[in-house]
Amino acid sequence: MRAALRIPKLVVYVAGLVPAAWTFYLGLQDRLGPEPIKALEQELGLWSLRFLLLCLLISPLRRAGVDLLRYRRALGLLAFYYAALHLSAYVALDHGFDWTAIGRDILKRPYVTIGMAAFVILVPLAATSNNAAIRRLGAAAWARLHRLVYVAAILAAAHFLLIVKSWPAEPLLYAAATIALLAARALPAARRARTASAS
């Protein structure tokens, strides 16, 4: 992992945005299959979820002895950028700025409501993902606020599960990964609490 530690953060940002640029390029070339808008929209959403889960992987990895903490902010911001692109694709390409239909969707369709909620949660997290915000809020308050990422991840995984017909493997696997990453935090915390009360 020593090599990974030397990667400049800028490289993470640039590499992280490659899938968005590449998918959009394929779309312009008409190479995204019979439903290009849906393909682009889903790809952007999926990458947002992937970066969220990578974010959640940093802490368990540290306990296992691999410290990638310095990349967590980049991964979190990438999750937000992809969520914003996903939402833009939904608003502009999928619905052609039909605000009535979009508003109805947000109010009436639980999967849209949930996806929108996940995005709204990510906004303050992205806005405070800088050193100045940490200083202003204080480390403790900042950390408390950023625990909202757990809620965002659960909502994002649910958003994926709720749009599919039947029970295909992919959204189930992402939901399982989300649960596993949250459990990886809850279990040590519970154990700490037990030892603390026992002593």
Next chain:
Amino acid sequence: AAALAAARSAFSTNEPKTPRADVLAYNNFYEFGGRKSDPADNAHTLTTEPWTVRIDGLVAKPADYRLEDLIKPLALEERVYRMRCVEGWSMVIPWIGAPLSEILKRVEPLGSAKYVAFETLVRPEEMPGQKGLLQLLPWPYVEGLRLDEALHPLTILATGLYGETLPNQNGAPLRLVVPWKYGFKGIKSIVRISLTETQPKTSWNIQNPREYGFYSNVNPNVDHPRWSQATERRIGEGGLFAKRRPTLMYNGYADQVASLYSGMDLERYF
């Protein structure tokens, strides 16, 4: 696929046809997997010869019919129909087939017959979606129509599309096409047709009765519980910046079929 001659039908739409490549590449046929590309990738394993269709239930002449015998007496027609998927996309497909009514008349339905039930092949060794850990539906896939819907002149059994015999991924060698209903009613690779007195079970209704009803008529005013059915996206139409188009009542076939449902509460019988 072999060339298949057919007379053009007056029931055809003049709208631009969905490119053949898209019709062949973008399918829901869960027997071959859950992704839209799975049928095109996997369905080549299906053997469609010999093929037998059992026609039974409330008919005077129940029998196991060899497909050739069933098809031979029919005058095949090309029917260019709109196809609206329940997921919100649509195509325009030049099917080749014959009215289901022609076949039903030959087997002589009894007076007590009120419904027609259909069943798809179960052959896990050739249909990868029917084996393994995660199977998306209970098999066999089953569908059904009311007898008057089945006898309607728009309802066809298709044996081909785009001038050739049906590609496997589109439901070879014999599938149902009911253009005013959501696409999943068009059951593929049919091995059994039964006439019944009671309403037959249908696969998606078994899977999720709250979301998929027996009728499943295309209706922009009755939403799927999870998404709107007011608009649709026409496959192959304009890439990344294509606009949605409004979905039409009974998929644009209201003049021909609305009378089948007069007086029915379409919110309840969705």
